[in-house]
Amino acid sequence: MATYRVLVSDPISEKGVDALRTAPEIQVDVNTGLKPDELLAIIGDYHGLVVRSQTKVTPEVFAAAKNLKAIGRAGVGVDNIDRNAATDHGVVVMNTPSGNTISTAEHAFTLMLSLARNIPQAHATVIAGKWDRKSFEGVEMNGKRLAILGMGRIGTEFAKRAQAFGMHVVAYDPFLTAARAQGLKVELAETADLALAGADVVTLHIPLTDETNHILNKARLSSMNKGALVVNCARGGLVDEAAAKELLDSGHLAGIALDVYEVEPPPADHPLFAAKKAVFTPHLGASTAEAQENVGIEVAYQLKDFLVSGEIRNAVNMPNLDAKTLESVGPYLNLATALGKLLAKIGPGQVDALRVSYLGPVSELDTQLVTRTVLTGYLSGAHHEAQVNLVNAPAVAKALGLQITESTVAIATNWTELIEVSAVKGGETFTVAGTFFGNAPRIVHILGHNVETNTSGQFLFVENDDRPGVVGLLGSSLGTAGVNIANMSLSRNKSLSRAVTVIEVDSEPPVSLLETLRATPGILRVLSFGL
Numbered sequence: 001m002a003t004y005r006v007l008v009s010d011p012i013s014e015k016g017v018d019a020l021r022t023a024p025e026i027q028v029d030v031n032t033g034l035k036p037d038e039l040l041a042i043i044g045d046y047h048g049l050v051v052r053s054q055t056k057v058t059p060e061v062f063a064a065a066k067n068l069k070a071i072g073r074a075g076v077g078v079d080n081i082d083r084n085a086a087t088d089h090g091v092v093v094m095n096t097p098s099g100n101t102i103s104t105a106e107h108a109f110t111l112m113l114s115l116a117r118n119i120p121q122a123h124a125t126v127i128a129g130k131w132d133r134k135s136f137e138g139v140e141m142n143g144k145r146l147a148i149l150g151m152g153r154i155g156t157e158f159a160k161r162a163q164a165f166g167m168h169v170v171a172y173d174p175f176l177t178a179a180r181a182q183g184l185k186v187e188l189a190e191t192a193d194l195a196l197a198g199a200d201v202v203t204l205h206i207p208l209t210d211e212t213n214h215i216l217n218k219a220r221l222s223s224m225n226k227g228a229l230v231v232n233c234a235r236g237g238l239v240d241e242a243a244a245k246e247l248l249d250s251g252h253l254a255g256i257a258l259d260v261y262e263v264e265p266p267p268a269d270h271p272l273f274a275a276k277k278a279v280f281t282p283h284l285g286a287s288t289a290e291a292q293e294n295v296g297i298e299v300a301y302q303l304k305d306f307l308v309s310g311e312i313r314n315a316v317n318m319p320n321l322d323a324k325t326l327e328s329v330g331p332y333l334n335l336a337t338a339l340g341k342l343l344a345k346i347g348p349g350q351v352d353a354l355r356v357s358y359l360g361p362v363s364e365l366d367t368q369l370v371t372r373t374v375l376t377g378y379l380s381g382a383h384h385e386a387q388v389n390l391v392n393a394p395a396v397a398k399a400l401g402l403q404i405t406e407s408t409v410a411i412a413t414n415w416t417e418l419i420e421v422s423a424v425k426g427g428e429t430f431t432v433a434g435t436f437f438g439n440a441p442r443i444v445h446i447l448g449h450n451v452e453t454n455t456s457g458q459f460l461f462v463e464n465d466d467r468p469g470v471v472g473l474l475g476s477s478l479g480t481a482g483v484n485i486a487n488m489s490l491s492r493n494k495s496l497s498r499a500v501t502v503i504e505v506d507s508e509p510p511v512s513l514l515e516t517l518r519a520t521p522g523i524l525r526v527l528s529f530g531l
């Protein structure tokens, strides 16, 4: 029987669906065009969801998606998925960033040329039996100043095509360096305003965020040359459609081409539909056989690899964890989880901060991921209400006001390598640490005591006055209760006259035994827990 159920709620390529179906662990249901309440009714059954831009994955969907672990977006834009809700619910969101780049750049370029040469309007008259050559005089793109907002994958491909057409390209992107602009032979604008001032054409290739909403506002559109053309094949909402309408009506803008709209599908009486020089397509940028095959197959493998083997590629809400990284950091992740959980069990509650230190060769690994794992272990051990995982651990910590710091030291003094995790509360610090003996992860330090114990299993942790008879008493009490001892590590701190004993047991000790031990004079603390 399949372990995971995946819902494909937007149409993806058949090859993508087949790639999911080949995994025996996965049962796939293709159910597209669902209404919001229909999605809400069934999403609880699924561990994975595959979408394009149609399915809206709202906070309500996440609240109902009790089993959901991952969403795969067969495409780039994830604005139809509530990312914060995904993160809060511990759901990984992955996209397929490069599979539709060329198709979208080609579509945007096609829109620009169609607009410049009145292709749709001219076509309509020809098939209506007219031969009107006068009304459709166009403009050349050669020599025109083109502003590109967003020089990521698609913007860059658009630029190359525009240069081949003899356009002068000026680009604005907050991450575009002078060296890269020079390499691409584009003029680097320091601001969006500077890119647009005096431009003849603008094309947008940026994601829609709170910051980019209406980035093409009235002021920026007005600063373009009279007769300018606007192309938006990125996201509706980037262009202030009302301002564009006003400037088209006044004749400042000559035309507009849109593949995307503030509301999709747009209403039939959309004000821009009345514009004389305009081209509209129904979000077709990525709709080619090639792009759909690329993104469909890619999303299927990403989702499958995540559900089946925990690999994370192209996640938009957490660091990647590909097979290679998983192989190199895998053992450290188990140790990190154990240290986090252990500290949650034996440290104080409501701590102010967690400090994670990496000493020795481990300091060269992706410690960000290991720290996230420590935190996840800690929170899942300490915080019972929320399902904490690698995705939502930082958000849960932030909500709790728990600070996380990490430090690395190239050389570990007493060990080849060591991971040290401390909980800080007020002025006090509570530390546990672990290392490897050969390939085996071991816990070697607990609250000031050097111990040596496993990182998984059932444990009895006892803190007692350092005096004769306590160890014997522990052994005989466990024996009488029928609890077998697998390993025992004793550590004494002579100056404090304190000792701790960590006993690995084969079964959970009965509560009555714990109570008896806790009532025994000289025994200060008894904890029973699993790691």
Ligand SMILES: NC(=O)C1=CN([C@@H]2O[C@H](COP(=O)(O)OP(=O)(O)OC[C@H]3O[C@@H](n4cnc5c(N)ncnc54)[C@H](O)[C@@H]3O)[C@@H](O)[C@H]2O)C=CC1
Residues within 6 Å of the ligand: 075, 076, 077, 097, 100, 101, 104, 149, 150, 151, 152, 153, 154, 155, 172, 173, 174, 175, 192, 205, 206, 207, 208, 211, 212, 215, 233, 234, 235, 259, 260, 283, 284, 285, 286, 287
């Ligand atoms: N119409 C369609 O069917 C398709 C639309 N898209 C849209 O195209 C957009 C771009 O896609 P890619 O190039 O693949 O993404 P990308 O991530 O490679 O590039 C986006 C670029 O925008 C830049 N950027 C962000 N904020 C900016 C700002 N305020 N001003 C200027 N630049 C800014 C980023 O630094 C980045 O370089 C996507 O966000 C997606 O929404 C993508 C594929 C198909």
Ligand SMILES: O=C(O)C(=O)COP(=O)(O)O
Residues within 6 Å of the ligand: 052, 053, 054, 074, 075, 076, 077, 078, 100, 283, 284, 285, 286, 287
């Ligand atoms: O990849 C993107 O961002 C797109 O906009 C493509 O959308 P679609 O998958 O065609 O609904």
